[in-house]
Amino acid sequence: MKLKTLMLGAAAAFAIAPAAFAERGSDGEVKIIYWQAPSILNPFLSGGTKDVESASMIIEPLARYNEMGELVPWLVDEVPTVANGGVSEDLTQITWKITEGLTWSDGTPFTSADVKFTYEYCTHPEGGCAQLTKFEGVSSVETPDDLTVVVTFEGPTPNPYGPFVGGESPILQAAQFADCLGAAASTCTEQNFNPIGTGPFVVTEFKPNDVITMAANENYRDPAKPAFATVTFKGGGSAQASGTAVMETGEFDYAWNLQLAPDVIAKMEEGGKGKPIAGFGPLLERIMLNNTNPDPNLGPDERSVIRPHPFLGEPAVYKAMSMAIDRPLLVEIGYGQAGKVGCSWVPAPEAFASTFEGCEVQDLEGAKAMLDEAGIVDSDGDGVREHNGVPLSIVYQTSTNAVRQDFQALIKDWWEQIGMEVELRNIDASVFFGGDAGSPDTFQKFYADVEMYANTFNGTDPQAYLGNGLCDKAPRPETQWQGENISRFCMEEFDALHAELSQTADMAERQRIGRELSAMITDNGGMIPLVHRGRLSAHANSLGGVVLNVWDSELWNVADWYRIDM
């Protein structure tokens, strides 16, 4: 009944003011489809992209990234920096000034107490908050007055834009979530499904793993926005079906993350109802090289734990393996306009990206020559080269996924051409990425010589991500096989340089160190970058104002979306 009234209201608004362009709710309904269905609208309890992005239409952070990866003030007047005095000289404190007059969708004022509460909510020891890393290193959050938030860090923090910045760290309303701290978080169904926010829309009805209906927020700060009166946010199905719904049948206006083969996308585009848009964040498809010995004959405490690998540590071997790969072909086959040749561990932002010679061209002859020169030749005539008597025979694993299996087949062929033997394995994604310490098939355990997957980082600062190359982050039995240094890369110079990065505040210097660290990993046999992957989404031709943002929620500027009359 409530929904019907709202719809009628929306229809009435639409009928009365068709000419007024910039008026709240004048453009009727917008329909968004995500092929992964949102389960909860509280990003602190889920961390899944689908949940973070759907919630980003309702709850908002203090500042967020725009499509260029630059910070823009959202609920504050300006982004604090050392230059404007918002960040203390010793880099241990950041002061946010909340914009005056902001209100929640229920009409109550938005104050610094809400921001402080959000910090307490996420850092509660029993809450199981998914965004805990956002608050890493924070020692206190103080509220001198209603509009000022002072975040103090334990030590100098060159990048203080973790807490309350970006779609993953929005502000919750203290009044609504007061009883949901810690272990009670899971019992707050009503709050988790209908959070009160400052965003352009409010939830009308939330059907978990199915559909969300939203209506324009009457108390949104810009009286002319959002242009749409209602939103239908459908979840579920497949990337294929959501692409069809936007570009071929025109049933929906926006489809998220179409991970489909380039020819499939091209075919859909012929439908003429919508078009794909691509954006590039730091997502990199790569092959990780195991720096430890994955020999199955080793015991559970030694396999993929003891160094070195019998031959993958040899520069001639990993360099030849990289030279044998035709990256432009991989991009063309696997990703089309949603991919670029990947040459750097940190492919974006541009200023952090390193490159290496010969990244874009395949050189099978050069690879063979390099192996010959290093004395790695086929001495027993079985077609496989040996290094110190050990044949270059490898197991190459990845998750089950059509594009990845295509890549495996191609790369296997190239590597066999330069005299290696390659055995392929693919493992269901939920197991491979599952992190179950008891399973031999997780990517952390790495019971193979090389493995392929994609990884990325949030925001624009790669410091934490570059930390994935530190010696002590290697997964091993003592850490229950947890850890981000998947290739078990270990180099003193790298650790030292990374420590330097964490002490450096100057941006140009950080970028130089970042490039150096990135190059260090690729040059020293940590990994082989393959494809810099973009995000491909699609919107209807009649939907205006869409700006694809890979640095934050894709729906970051949904308040600015409007209907183009056609």
Place this chain on the structure above:
Amino acid sequence: MLTYAIRRLILSIPTLLFISFIVFMLLQLAPGDPMAQVPLTVPPEVKEKMREALGVGEPALVQYWKWLVQVGWIEPKVFIDWLTRDTFLFGWLPDTKLYNGELRVISWQTRSPVMDIIIQRIPQTLWVVGIAYIVAIIVALPIGIYSAYKQYSTFDQAGTFVTMIGFSVPPFFTGPLLIVIFSVSLGWFPSIYDTTLVVDSWANFKLQLQQMIMPVMVLAFQITAQLSRYMRASMLDNLNQDYVRTARAKGLSENVVVWVHVLRNSMIPVVTVIALGIPSIFGGAIITENVFKVNGIGQLLITALFANDLPMVMTLTFIFAVLIVMFNLIADILYGVLDPRIRYD
């Protein structure tokens, strides 16, 4: 008959306990992790904390016992409260207020009570799969009867051919095929089911029909294929019996022979097959629901499986187990009712 039914009902309790225990243990042994879908950018320590908050680390038997108490004791209380509070049927009774805030079965994905989501999903499934079942029965029975009566006629051959296609072509082929034809090319029906549609006017009823047609067709095609084969086989069995010849010999018309004598006897096995198939209506049609984005029970189960949402998977499979046990009992009883030769006492 009554004592038989009661005996079977009592016997079904240990059966269901056993089933639930086996399912629970199987799920415990299965690989997978509820945090698998959380992005790689969330570090392992944080994931571990999230797992703790969900209660994943507890010993298996403790988890099982908690689940059993929640499903067997707390959820019924919530259900009875709802019956006496909000329903027309029992609303006149005083509100029982049995439930007072104990922890219900909570889904790991949504952090909300599993039963609430199931209740939310059942209408979609019942509408689509239930109607498909009814359509299939209405279509399949006459086809089966006529094909058997005119065995090896053109109609029978054509029927056999079509049912073979129905048997062998999977819904993940027919579904997208229909979408390509009717949604993409012709634009007659929507390819995505709108679960927010409330049927409160003729226009909305028409929309509801439009969005139901394709999934119902796909499902009904499959069920028709199965049922019409059963019907045909059962009719053929009976048509060659001595009593049919006797009936004809004593001068009964073909109508009476076929519709009264043969059909009634042939229906006995078919009715049991239909009854046994009813639990599958509630189970939904996992693939068809996914293809047409009908967010019903089947889609719920498959997403829960992918997300390793054990409480949800466990509760859904248990409900299916209960339905299957119940409808087996009903089928057995129906058998006795339809066939006087069968006596259970």
